[in-house]
Structures are given as structure tokens and as C-alpha cells.
Amino acid sequence: MRGGLCRPLRSVAMLLLLLLSPWVSPGASGAANPCCSFPCQHKGVCVQVGTEGYVCDCTRTGYFGPNCTFPEFWMRLRDALKPSPAFYHFLLTHFQWFWSIVNNTFVRDTLMRLVLTVRANMIPSPPTYNSAYGYISWEAYANVSYFTRVLPPVPDDCPTPMGTKGPAELPDVHLVAERFLLRRTFRPDPQGSNLMFAFFAQHFTHQFFKTSGKMGHGFTRALGHGVDLGNVYGDNLERQHELRLFRDGKLKFQVVDGEMYPPTVLEAPVHMIYPKHIPPEKQLAVGQEVFGLLPGLMMYATLWLREHNRVCDVLKGEHPTWGDEQLFQTARLILIGETIKIVIEDYVQHLSGYYLQLKFDPELLFGVQFQYRNRIAVEFNQLYHWHPLMPDSFLIQDEDYSYQQFVYNTTLLTDYGVEALVEAFSKQRAGQVGGGQNINPNLLKVAIGVIEESRLLRLQPFNEYRKRFGMRPYTSFRELTGDEEKAAELEELYGDIDALEFYPGLLVEKSQPNGIFGESMVEIGAPFSLKGLFGNPICSPEYWKPSTFGGATGFEMVNTATLQKLVCRNVKRCPYVAFRVPRDGEEAAAPASSGQGEKEPSAEL
Ligand SMILES: *[C@@H]1O[C@H](CO)[C@@H](O)[C@H](O)[C@H]1NC(C)=O
Ligand SMILES: *[C@@H]1O[C@H](CO)[C@@H](O)[C@H](O)[C@H]1NC(C)=O
Ligand SMILES: *[C@@H]1O[C@H](CO)[C@@H](O)[C@H](O)[C@H]1NC(C)=O
Numbered sequence: 001m002r003g004g005l006c007r008p009l010r011s012v013a014m015l016l017l018l019l020l021s022p023w024v025s026p027g028a029s030g031a032a033n034p035c036c037s038f039p040c041q042h043k044g045v046c047v048q049v050g051t052e053g054y055v056c057d058c059t060r061t062g063y064f065g066p067n068c069t070f071p072e073f074w075m076r077l078r079d080a081l082k083p084s085p086a087f088y089h090f091l092l093t094h095f096q097w098f099w100s101i102v103n104n105t106f107v108r109d110t111l112m113r114l115v116l117t118v119r120a121n122m123i124p125s126p127p128t129y130n131s132a133y134g135y136i137s138w139e140a141y142a143n144v145s146y147f148t149r150v151l152p153p154v155p156d157d158c159p160t161p162m163g164t165k166g167p168a169e170l171p172d173v174h175l176v177a178e179r180f181l182l183r184r185t186f187r188p189d190p191q192g193s194n195l196m197f198a199f200f201a202q203h204f205t206h207q208f209f210k211t212s213g214k215m216g217h218g219f220t221r222a223l224g225h226g227v228d229l230g231n232v233y234g235d236n237l238e239r240q241h242e243l244r245l246f247r248d249g250k251l252k253f254q255v256v257d258g259e260m261y262p263p264t265v266l267e268a269p270v271h272m273i274y275p276k277h278i279p280p281e282k283q284l285a286v287g288q289e290v291f292g293l294l295p296g297l298m299m300y301a302t303l304w305l306r307e308h309n310r311v312c313d314v315l316k317g318e319h320p321t322w323g324d325e326q327l328f329q330t331a332r333l334i335l336i337g338e339t340i341k342i343v344i345e346d347y348v349q350h351l352s353g354y355y356l357q358l359k360f361d362p363e364l365l366f367g368v369q370f371q372y373r374n375r376i377a378v379e380f381n382q383l384y385h386w387h388p389l390m391p392d393s394f395l396i397q398d399e400d401y402s403y404q405q406f407v408y409n410t411t412l413l414t415d416y417g418v419e420a421l422v423e424a425f426s427k428q429r430a431g432q433v434g435g436g437q438n439i440n441p442n443l444l445k446v447a448i449g450v451i452e453e454s455r456l457l458r459l460q461p462f463n464e465y466r467k468r469f470g471m472r473p474y475t476s477f478r479e480l481t482g483d484e485e486k487a488a489e490l491e492e493l494y495g496d497i498d499a500l501e502f503y504p505g506l507l508v509e510k511s512q513p514n515g516i517f518g519e520s521m522v523e524i525g526a527p528f529s530l531k532g533l534f535g536n537p538i539c540s541p542e543y544w545k546p547s548t549f550g551g552a553t554g555f556e557m558v559n560t561a562t563l564q565k566l567v568c569r570n571v572k573r574c575p576y577v578a579f580r581v582p583r584d585g586e587e588a589a590a591p592a593s594s595g596q597g598e599k600e601p602s603a604e605l
């Protein structure tokens with residue numbers, strides 16, 4: 001909404017509103033804190049006044065009245081004309097012929113800019129609340145050890161944990177997890193996502209989702225709050241220095257069977273989390289301390305390690321006078337750029353299912369208001385627990401590995417090599433995230449932890465988040481799940497749809513037709529994601545130029561990065577690689593001439 005003409009009119013309306021305010025409304029009968037019922041609509045801010053009253057601050061919401069429910073004229077018009085998110089989603093995932101035309105016109109840029117601004121504007125920037133501060137404060141702004149929050153916590157003095165709705169005590173977490181989240185039989189993602197996708201998601205997000213063990217829930221150790229590749233370089237300078245070779249900008253490595261792998265903790269003494277029985281000479285050292293957990297994570301760590309050292313060689317060739325530090329720092333920026341490019345054009349493109357071809361071009365935002373900053377939110381961390389992606393076992397060549405054989409298996413990566421794992425993970429399907437009951441029993445404890453955390457941090461109800469991100473709140477469990485039986489069970493436990501918790505809501509919501517997620521996961525997740533990617537400093541006008549990346553060659557590497565190149569430039573034999581399983585016939589055709597410009601097999605999405 002950019003009503004340039006309406007500005008003066010709006011200012012007058014605002015002034016009138018200010019004069020009429022405050023509308024101190026009496027609180028709901030008996031409730032200590034009237035803000036507990038979340039009376040303020042349309043992003044209005046609830047402030048308790050006196051002992052039982054409250055005021056909704058409706059400033060710049062486009063609405064007025066005691067609860068910010070009356071639209072100003074142009075808002076009324078917009079509300080009347082604005083189609084639902086479901087409608088946009090339908091358009092973007094149908095009519096391929098139409099989108100293939102759009103793809104080659106300026107309309108693609110216009111739409112991409114629109115998607116970016118509409119989504120990113122959902123995220124407050126500078127950040128507002130955190131788990132300790134449900135009101136704007138300097139401490140919440142300045143102390144970056146906190147994850148931020150889009151909605152403030154449910155006040156402490158409310159009649160129920162969810163405010164005023166639902167039971168006085170929330171249902172047992174184990175019961176919720178076992179009934180609604182536990183997998184009965186594996187349900188594959190209809191969009192064809194594979195384990196290559198699942199491990200990428202995990203590897204990528206663990207640079208900014210690092211809940212602090214020491215400081216507790218609501219705090220993070222990843223102070224970069226975004227794509228800083230702390231998962232490759234460590235989240236602090238000391239760790240980075242242990243991982244660096246201090247020669248030609250490179251990272252330390254070891255060679256096994258003629259191939260480059262991360263060093264052991266003997267060679268790079270950093271803290272890594274491994275079970276006690278694994279000796280130090282078997283423990284690999286990388287930026288993120290938890291990546292020893294899964295060979296899929298260590299595989300990506302190896303790919304990025306090789307890419308970093310490869311980029312250093314290229315840079316050194318162009319800049320023989322540069323020292324180690326400048327080569328290292330410039331390579332890091334190139335890898336950050338490559339990551340964002342791959343995330344938008346391969347990963348998000350696949351995830352969205354859109355026919356609109358997404359574009360990573362920071363210049364799209366140079367003409368509009370946009371803040372180049374980001375703060376990771378608790379809600380983003382909560383919603384990104386996509387454990388339903390994980391299969392029941394891991395199929396590599398002809399071997400089926402159970403969780404017990406796969407987890408913390410330090411030899412699997414070097415036994416098979418990167419190529420074989422990429423190929424295996426690219427061909428094995430991942431599970432559908434939405435729709436409920438699709439988490440493997442080995443991982444259910446993670447989901448339980450997520451729900452426990454959300455209770456500890458007093459996250460607002462699912463429906464409040466629906467409203468905050470521009471969706472209509474659900475009116476019944478039936479509408480949420482599309483399933484009579486599940487709806488009845490949920491109703492029995494939660495009593496009221498307005499008391500449903502955030503994470504269970506996201507996972508039990510009915511999936512979009514042939515989609516990996518339900519609507520809310522997309523509508524709430526996409527704004528956080530796009531804001532985090534485009535809010536990176538490398539996307540700002542001051543940074544986004546060839547010299548930042550060591551010149552035209554480095555800039556070109558960023559602008560042409562793909563998942564396929566990341567793999568194929570760093571292995572001897574280029575395998576099938578994509579974020580989804582091959583379509584019928586695709587794989588057979590791929591290694592030969594695929595009709596594409598490049599010799600490498602197709603990773604088109
Ligand atoms: C505002 O919300 C309160 C609490 O939900 C309600 O009692 C009151 O009737 C509402 N007022 C208006 C004008 O909608
Ligand atoms: C969009 O256009 C680009 C280049 O013009 C082309 O490589 C790509 O295959 C097109 N994609 C679709 C979905 O039409
Ligand atoms: C951030 O807040 C926490 C909790 O109050 C405190 O322990 C920590 O020292 C603060 N960090 C900074 C940098 O002030």
C-alpha cells in the first residue's frame with residue numbers, strides 16, 4: 001500500500017485520532033490484564049492502563065477505534081479488493097504457460113519486487129520485542145543475545161496459558177506429539193523434495209538457529225542474526241582462527257583418498273559435539289559444533305570447505321599481491337553471496353512450487369524503502385523445525401542405514417565420498433512437512449522440545465499469528481485440519497481453536513493441494529526468510545558491486561551460483577544433484593547431452 005496522494009488526508013485522520021484517543025476501555029470482567037484477550041486487531045499495540053483498562057495504539061495500522069477494528073477509507077477499499085493468500089498461491093502454482101511468458105519480460109522483476117516488499121514488510125525492522133520484553137525497549141533493541149519476537153509474549157498474569165482462551169493447563173506435550181505429530185506410515189512430500197533438500201535446510205539454518213545452552217531459551221549464540229556462514233567459519237573469531245590455515249586465505253583440511261575433507265579436531269582444536277566413544281582422530285572439525293551428528297551435514301560442510309579453498313585459488317590467481325587475510329575475507333563474502341543465490345533460486349524456488357521464476361537481484365530493492373538489517377526471531381526458529389522431512393532410514397547405494405547406524409557415523413562420509421552421498425540423497429524422497437503425523441519416532445523428542453520451549457517463552461496462540469501475517473484466523477479445528485476425526489481430538493485437548501499452540505498448529509494444518517506445507521507455514525515463514533536473505537549487508541547498494549567480491553570474476557561466481565555448480569565444481573565425477581527426486585526418465589537423460597547449454601547434468605527445478 002503506497003498511497004502517495006492520500007498522505008495529507010491520512011495525516012489529518014491520524015491527528016483526529018490522536019485527539020480522540022485514548023479510548024480507555026474497561027477490561028473483560030474479572031480478568032486482571034485486559035491485554036490477555038488480545039483485543040487489539042490489525043497489529044494494534046495493547047497497553048494496559050490503570051488496573052483494568054487498556055488502550056490499543058492503532059498508529060499507522062490503517063484502522064481506528066478502541067480495538068483498531070474500523071478501517072480508514074483506503075483500508076476498507078483495500079480489504080474489499082485484496083484477494084486471499086490462497087488465491088495468490090493458486091495463481092503462482094498454476095498456468096505454467098502464462099508464467100513462462102512472464103519469465104522473459106520485465107513483469108518478472110516487477111512481481112519479484114512485489115513479493116519481496118510485501119513479504120519483507122511483514123517483519124518489523126528494526127526489531128521490536130523479545131522473550132523478556134513485551135514492549136519496545138532499548139534493551140530489547142540493543143542486546144543481540146536475544147532472539148527477537150514478532151508478537152510479544154502472552155502476559156504473565158493471564159487466566160490461561162494462551163491468554164483467556166483454552167484450558168487452565170495446556171495438554172500434555174507427549175500426548176500432543178504422539179497423537180498429532182508421530183508418523184504412522186511415511187508420507188512423501190508431493191513436491192518431490194529429497195534428502196539433499198532436507199540436509200541443506202538443516203545445514204543452512206544452523207548458522208542462525210543456535211539457541212544458547214548457557215543463557216537459556218530465548219537467547220542465541222549466533223550473533224550475526226542471518227547468513228554469515230558461521231556454520232562454515234565458526235560463530236566467533238577464536239574458532240575461525242583455529243579453522244584457518246593462514247595461508248592463501250584457506251581453511252584447514254585433510255586429504256583422504258586424494259580428496260579434501262574437514263580437518264580432525266587434533267589439527268583444528270575446536271569444540272565439537274560427539275559421543276565419548278568417538279576418538280579425536282575421527283572427529284571432524286567444522287564451523288558448527290553439531291555437524292558431526294549427521295553425515296548429510298558433514299557432506300555439506302565438506303562441499304563448502306572445498307568451495308572456499310577453490311575460490312581462494314581463483315582469487316589468488318587474480319590478485320597475487322593479496323595477503324591471507326584479504327583472500328580469506330573476500331572468499332567468505334563470495335560464499336555468502338553464493339549461498340543466498342542458491343537459497344533463493346534453487347531452494348526457495350523448489351519449496352514454493354511457484355512457476356514465477358524467482359530472482360536473486362538486490363538491485364530490485366534499490367528504489368524502495370528497505371532496511372539492510374535482520375534479527376532472527378523465536379517464531380522463525382520454532383517454525384523451521386521441519387523434522388517430518390526425515391525418512392525412516394537412509395538408502396545409500398544398496399545399503400539401508402538405520403538411524404542408529406547413520407547418526408554420528410564418522411566414517412560413512414569418507415567411505416562413500418561426496419559424490420555417492422549427493423547422488424543417494426538426491427534420489428531419496430523426504431517426507432511431507434504439513435498435514436500432521438509424519439515425524440519419525442526417533443525425532444519426536446525434538447518436536448516435544450519445540451512445544452515445551454514455546455510454553456516456556458509464552459508464545460501467543462496460532463490464530464494470533466495467522467492474523468499478524470495477514471491471514472484470517474481459523475474458526476474451527478475442522479477448518480484447520482479438514483479432517484473430522486483429528487478436529488474432534490484437538491478440540492477435546494485444546495477446547496478452543498483460539499487456544500491452539502503455534503507449532504502444533506503449523507504442523508497439523510491441512511497441506512496445500514499437492515504441497516509440502518499448509519498455508520500458514522508459507523505465509524509466516526516466507527517473510528522471515530526473504531527479509532533475512534535480502535536484508536544481508538552484501539545486498540545493500542554500498543556492498544553490491546564487483547569490487548566487494550574481488551572484481552568481476554568473484555561477482556560472476558555469486559551471480560551464477562547454483563546447487564549443481566557447488567557440487568560439480570568440487571567433485572571429480574558430477575552426480576545427479578537437485579533439491580527434488582528425478583522426474584521419470586530425467587536421470588537417464590541427464591549425464592548425456594541434456595539439451596542444455598552446459599555439459600553438466602540438469603538441476604533445473
Ligand atoms: C473491543 O474488545 C473488547 C474485548 O475483546 C470488547 O469487549 C469490546 O466490545 C470491543 N469493542 C469494540 C468497539 O469492538
Ligand atoms: C525462464 O527464462 C530463463 C532465461 O530466459 C530460462 O533459462 C528458463 O528456463 C525459463 N524458465 C521457465 C520456467 O520458463
Ligand atoms: C543480554 O541480556 C542478558 C540477560 O539479561 C545478559 O545476561 C547479557 O549480559 C546481556 N548481553 C549484553 C551484551 O549486554
Ligand SMILES: *[C@@H]1O[C@H](CO)[C@@H](O)[C@H](O)[C@H]1NC(C)=O
Binds near residue numbers: 410415
Ligand atoms: C557407519 O557406516 C559404515 C559405512 O560407511 C558402516 O559400515 C558402519 O557399520 C556404520 N557404523 C555404524 C556404527 O553403524
